[in-house]
Amino acid sequence: MRKLFTTLAVLFAATFFVSSTYAEDVIKIGVQAPITGSYANEGQGIDKAVRLLVEQKNAEGGLLGKKIEVYTCDDEGTAQAAAICGRELVNKGVIAVIGSYTSTCAQAAQKIYYNAGVLQTSDGTADALTENSYWTFFRNSNPNSAEAVYTADWMVNKKKYDRIAVITDYSTFAQGLGNAVVEETKKLGGNIIYTGKIKANSQNYTPILTKIKSLNPDVIYFSGYYSDGGLLRAQQKQLGINADFIGGDANDNPDFVKLAGSAAEGAYIINVPTPELLPYDVAKKFLASYKEKYNEMPPSIWTVLNADGLRAIMHAIEETKSLDTKTIANYLVEMEPYPGLSGPLAWDEDGERVGSSYLTYRINENGNYDVVSK
Secondary structure, three states: OHHHHHHHHHHHHHHHHHHHHHHOOEEEEEEEEOOOOOOHHHHHHHHHHHHHHHHHHHHOOOEOOEEEEEEEEEOOOOHHHHHHHHHHHHHHOOOEEEOOOOHHHHHHHHHHHHHHOOEEEEOOOOHHHHOOOOOOEEEOOOOHHHHHHHHHHHHHHHOOOOOEEEEEEOOHHHHHHHHHHHHHHHHOOOOEEEEEEEOOOOOOOHHHHHHHHOOOOOEEEEOOOHHHHHHHHHHHHHOOOOOEEEEOHHHOOHHHHHHHHHHHOOOEEEEOOOHHHOOOHHHHHHHHHHHHHHOOOOOOHHHHHHHHHHHHHHHHHHHHOOOOHHHHHHHHHHOOOEOOOOOOEOEOOOOOEOOOOOEEEEEOOOOOEEEEEO
16 A cells, blocks of 8 residues: 555656646756866857757747746766756756766766656767667767777778777776777777777876887777877877877867877867868858857867757657657657758667768868868
């Protein structure tokens, strides 16, 4: 009997939460992102993009005649803070959350949103994010596995590297991408001479680089984040390691160049197209609006991808004329590709974005990115 009353109480609470959320005169959208910490400029970019889109939509009359409110929670780039954000945003009554920037933080709050029936869209690329097939989750980027296939092909078949060293950090994202690159490289007959891990934000990477130097690599591949990648590249040059450097997608950030200094020149970065290369009219309009409002361009493509996640959710609400999150989720899976800032938006039943495209960039002497391979 006690169990029955407990179950009924939980169901009543959930029903009351959902009903009261829909009955309000506003629609609440959450942002979970690293507003402070090592990845702050990425988190701030996501928050700015969401607020810009919401401001524009509210100026048009909102959604279903309701104004949109944004609630931002700083997950600091840590799993512990991310879980706190998950509970905080659910308690605020949001129907959808944009974020987080890192796979680790997105995953830390993912089940919280699922249990509450709150939609989540994130640029996190760890394959684990879609393994549970949570109906509430929609990845707005592409998974590590897709990037790994491209990276391995580029290293083995295009650049024909003979001695490949791979470095990851201990994050869910970096380990997943690094391991996938190693696996795909071996499938193509590539020679992996070293795999190792660094502790993120350690600053001094001389020990691991010294070990790699003794192995005489012709390329160092790093799957972690720009805050470490820039320093790795700088210290690689300081140690006189005459090898190419390739950074995975999380190295695509202006701070990579700032941290690496003059050593940034010649480094390669693999990612989907950067914002300024997006050919779509809707993207050009968004970027112009972003620059006009904030007097700067988005820090990276991750800002744009998360903006696309919100745009898709708002589109689904308008088309279904519903705030029921299950109805919205079903529409996102079944809809025809929607014109996104980063290309057509469509998802499969696991919340995986359909379609992918990667480029290789080479950083030039001015710190700008030149496309060298498609």
